[in-house]
Amino acid sequence: xxxxxxxxxxxxxxxxxxxxxxxxxxxxxxxxxxxxxxxxxxxxxxxxxxxxxxxxxxxxxxxxxxxxxxxxxxxxxxxxxxxxxxxxxxxxxxxxxxxxxxxxxxxxxxxxxxxxxxxxxxxxxxxxxxxxxxxxxxxxxxxxxxxxxxxxxxxxxxxxxxxxxxxxxxxxxxxxxxxxxxxxxxxxxxxxxxxxxxxxxxxxxxxxxxxxxxxxxxxxxxxxxxxxxxxxxxxxxxxxxxxxxxxxxxxxxxxxxxxxxxxxxxxxxxxxxxxxxxxxxxxxxxxxxxxxxxxxxxxxxxxxxxxxxxxxxxxxxxxxxxx
Numbered sequence: 001x002x003x004x005x006x007x008x009x010x011x012x013x014x015x016x017x018x019x020x021x022x023x024x025x026x027x028x029x030x031x032x033x034x035x036x037x038x039x040x041x042x043x044x045x046x047x048x049x050x051x052x053x054x055x056x057x058x059x060x061x062x063x064x065x066x067x068x069x070x071x072x073x074x075x076x077x078x079x080x081x082x083x084x085x086x087x088x089x090x091x092x093x094x095x096x097x098x099x100x101x102x103x104x105x106x107x108x109x110x111x112x113x114x115x116x117x118x119x120x121x122x123x124x125x126x127x128x129x130x131x132x133x134x135x136x137x138x139x140x141x142x143x144x145x146x147x148x149x150x151x152x153x154x155x156x157x158x159x160x161x162x163x164x165x166x167x168x169x170x171x172x173x174x175x176x177x178x179x180x181x182x183x184x185x186x187x188x189x190x191x192x193x194x195x196x197x198x199x200x201x202x203x204x205x206x207x208x209x210x211x212x213x214x215x216x217x218x219x220x221x222x223x224x225x226x227x228x229x230x231x232x233x234x235x236x237x238x239x240x241x242x243x244x245x246x247x248x249x250x251x252x253x254x255x256x257x258x259x260x261x262x263x264x265x266x267x268x269x270x271x272x273x274x275x276x277x278x279x280x281x282x283x284x285x286x287x288x289x290x291x292x293x294x295x296x297x298x299x300x301x302x303x304x305x306x307x308x309x310x311x312x313x314x315x316x317x318x319x320x321x322x323x
Contacts, residue, residue: 001045007205017048058116065117
């Protein structure tokens with residue numbers, strides 16, 4: 001496992017981290033299997049774990065706390081997210097700070113998350129939705145500073161809405177945050193336009209999420225794919241999106257080098273971006289942990305392949321189903 005500096009915090013984090021959404025909210029999650037996968041990730045050098053209150057209403061946070069207590073000799077970096085008060089993902093331009101993150105709500109949910117995990121503090125607290133307009137209302141940072149002074153968190157970050165990397169640039173340049181979480185993958189290359197240069201200039205860490213485009217970039221989706229009732233993917237992969245996603249993935253398949261999976265290629269594409277501090281693929285099974293973490297030691301992709309993959313940028317805008 002290779003490590004990168006997490007922005008101005010100075011933390012040395014594994015460049016492949018662990019996204020814990022799937023084990024909290026997706027159908028088919030098994031806590032015993034999740035715990036085994038998490039422990040194996042630590043054995044392989046992973047030390048950054050990202051969860052949220054919304055991932056099963058604290059279920060995922062509980063699993064993270066169990067992992068930390070089971071690995072007392074390891075420094076594991078813990079990150080979670082405060083849910084918006086109105087429970088709306090993503091945020092919208094008309095939402096105010098009071099709609100989503102009034103100060104009392106911030107304080108309440110930091111403590112709720114700590115109770116879920118049975119931890120004394122988190123390394124990173126993130127806002128699970130964000131609007132740059134909230135920068136004008138300084139009550140959110142006052143609440144964070146208060147919680148930080150109480151030793152409940154070490155750093156603060158924002159999680160940017162899907163396909164809106166521009167909607168966080170002002171907050172990055174404000175100097176008020178330590179980290180930004182954003183979708184970045186072979187298709188979603190928009191963060192390179194404005195967000196990544198701002199993060200580089202202000203030494204703000206970048207957490208790259210959704211490296212597989214919710215599964216599309218594993219190359220395993222088909223146009224007739226279905227998921228169990230209640231699974232979030234049914235609401236995201238509506239027929240229009242599923243068909244287009246599979247078509248885009250199919251055009252990538254001829255580029256996958258011999259002996260490499262599309263998933264490995266997708267991870268190593270993200271690792272080629274030096275502004276990225278860590279990637280957080282979702283992993284619920286041991287096989288996924290071992291294959292994903294191995295991408296860190298595989299080395300950089302060939303420059304010609306990176307150029308070819310850059311041409312597969314797919315600019316999208318939020319819709320009613322994109323969440």
